[in-house]
Amino acid sequence: MKTIKLLPPEVISRIAAGEVIERPAYAVKELIDNSLDAGADNLTIYLENNGLKKIIVHDNGHGMSKDDLLESFKIHTTSKVHEVDDLSNINSLGFRGEALASMAAMSELVIQSRDESSLVGTEVKLKNGVVNSINPLGMPVGTTVIINNLFQTIPARKKFLKSARTELGHIIDIVISAAVGNPKIGFSLYHNQRKILILNKSKERLERISLLFPVSKMSNMIQVSHKDQFIEIRGLISPPTESLSTSNKEIIYINERQITDTQLQKTIKLAYGSLLPFHRYPYFIIFIKLPFEFVDVNIHPRKEQVGIANKENLIEELTQVVQQALQKYTITSDVHLLFSPKDKTTNSVMGLLLQENVDTWMVRDSEQNALKGDPLQIDKTFILLPVKKGFYLVDQHAAHERILYEQFSKAFLLEQSKVEQFILSAPVELDLPFVEMQKLTDSRDFLKRFGFTFSTNKTRLFLTAVPLIFRDRNYVDLILELLTRTDDVLVAKEKSFRTDIQTHKTLAYLSCRQAIMAGDMLSNSEMKRLLEQLNKTSNNTTCPHGRPTRVYVSQMDLYRVFKRK
Numbered sequence: 001m002k003t004i005k006l007l008p009p010e011v012i013s014r015i016a017a018g019e020v021i022e023r024p025a026y027a028v029k030e031l032i033d034n035s036l037d038a039g040a041d042n043l044t045i046y047l048e049n050n051g052l053k054k055i056i057v058h059d060n061g062h063g064m065s066k067d068d069l070l071e072s073f074k075i076h077t078t079s080k081v082h083e084v085d086d087l088s089n090i091n092s093l094g095f096r097g098e099a100l101a102s103m104a105a106m107s108e109l110v111i112q113s114r115d116e117s118s119l120v121g122t123e124v125k126l127k128n129g130v131v132n133s134i135n136p137l138g139m140p141v142g143t144t145v146i147i148n149n150l151f152q153t154i155p156a157r158k159k160f161l162k163s164a165r166t167e168l169g170h171i172i173d174i175v176i177s178a179a180v181g182n183p184k185i186g187f188s189l190y191h192n193q194r195k196i197l198i199l200n201k202s203k204e205r206l207e208r209i210s211l212l213f214p215v216s217k218m219s220n221m222i223q224v225s226h227k228d229q230f231i232e233i234r235g236l237i238s239p240p241t242e243s244l245s246t247s248n249k250e251i252i253y254i255n256e257r258q259i260t261d262t263q264l265q266k267t268i269k270l271a272y273g274s275l276l277p278f279h280r281y282p283y284f285i286i287f288i289k290l291p292f293e294f295v296d297v298n299i300h301p302r303k304e305q306v307g308i309a310n311k312e313n314l315i316e317e318l319t320q321v322v323q324q325a326l327q328k329y330t331i332t333s334d335v336h337l338l339f340s341p342k343d344k345t346t347n348s349v350m351g352l353l354l355q356e357n358v359d360t361w362m363v364r365d366s367e368q369n370a371l372k373g374d375p376l377q378i379d380k381t382f383i384l385l386p387v388k389k390g391f392y393l394v395d396q397h398a399a400h401e402r403i404l405y406e407q408f409s410k411a412f413l414l415e416q417s418k419v420e421q422f423i424l425s426a427p428v429e430l431d432l433p434f435v436e437m438q439k440l441t442d443s444r445d446f447l448k449r450f451g452f453t454f455s456t457n458k459t460r461l462f463l464t465a466v467p468l469i470f471r472d473r474n475y476v477d478l479i480l481e482l483l484t485r486t487d488d489v490l491v492a493k494e495k496s497f498r499t500d501i502q503t504h505k506t507l508a509y510l511s512c513r514q515a516i517m518a519g520d521m522l523s524n525s526e527m528k529r530l531l532e533q534l535n536k537t538s539n540n541t542t543c544p545h546g547r548p549t550r551v552y553v554s555q556m557d558l559y560r561v562f563k564r565k
């Protein structure tokens, strides 16, 4: 029976334009979607050279008849949507009928498939979109798609790709994203003959979630659960005592598909209200189920964003569900803990940076800077410093960030051999989720240059030393945040140790995380030491992110403002 047909033109025009296969990871994504749509419960993915040389996705789904197979790679052929109305009720992952066609156009594509009604399978080989051969093939029911030499004929596309490692990282993210959404399906991933990930079919979603969150964090996460006629919300959210400096671990699925929706992310963050410290983010994984007709998957070329009908309702319910879960939590938890997050290190930061090796306050350089009176903290954020001919207003966080950045740069860039390390009395085992563990393995040398060293014991990874400056910090969390922050912060490129952008970003990040925050109360002598350090620092007028650290207002300015001159 032939189930694949060319879409009517009006459907084609309704389909959002956009290229699907921009990078190997997106090809992998499309192939996984196809296998899931075909009802497979076991997928095996083999890669060579980060997917550029070879991508193979093998599934045990319902497969295709020979007739269907020969339609499948033509543009806009699909078995999933037939008329305009179908577009508003899509329950499959694919529907545009363009993935295989795009892949065929950009690679040497081989598709092998057999459905239940056929005794043998069929193998079709294509080169740059043109069929080279069609042959019968003995194989079990299911489909194998092989993409050879993707982008070979499009050098510009190939050049556009970032480093190879980032690409494998993207592919791993895609596989994990699908695996977490579909716990009942087995996934295996191999790269250059090396086993990367074997996930057996499982009834337990938690096992899969542990690929994304450290086990120690997961055990503290709070369950949310809600179901009514239309909306089902389930998941885990971080306890209010814990937070991250980035929103990278705010994960939302709608109908088994991971999506990006900053409005929903914000909704959840807002539900925490003042339980979260300023500039901090919760981490969570939320699975939302909505009727298919409420979800428009046709607004983004890769379906990473979706349109949601009656979104206000969802937002309201989500807020309630999260608030309820948090409320239960606050009743049973230690109130004191809620307001002093464990990672709060003002004291130790001060201890390390502002009390060590610092001369007592002394007036430096110019007349202009001669101190007159005590500094004054304003709104726990700014410091007002009267000097002889006016006053300075200093942003305490930006100032401290700059001081630390310069110290780090000096230690790490100019005097690398002298990076001061703090050797841990006992190695600390790192409980990192899969993705971060992969990144860390790849970034060990890079991190070593900053003073973090590691040892391994079989598959376990231990932290053995940290930069001295992080002695009292929660360095395990710090490493986790550094790794989850963004891909590009940590991809170690060349050996050259210039202030390349990666290094700058990493240093700026470390400085920011170490610096005192807006909202931290400072004592008189702490303020003085901070200001003195700032004075000693070169480039001290802006923080590493380019914001000003201080503003000078002269007596002359004051006279002018008050029209006395």
Ligand code: ADP
Binding pocket: 004, 030, 034, 035, 038, 059, 061, 062, 063, 064, 072, 073, 077, 078, 079, 080, 093, 094, 095, 096, 097, 098, 099, 100, 101, 142, 143
């Ligand atoms: P879409 O998924 O949007 O329909 P594709 O180009 O990805 O478009 O695939 C075209 C058609 O080929 C699909 O509609 C489906 O019928 C068939 N197909 C693709 N991959 C598989 C697979 N792994 N198993 C069974 N059928 C497949």
Ligand code: MG
Binding pocket: 030, 033, 034, 093, 094, 095, 097, 099, 100
């Ligand atoms: Mg598809």
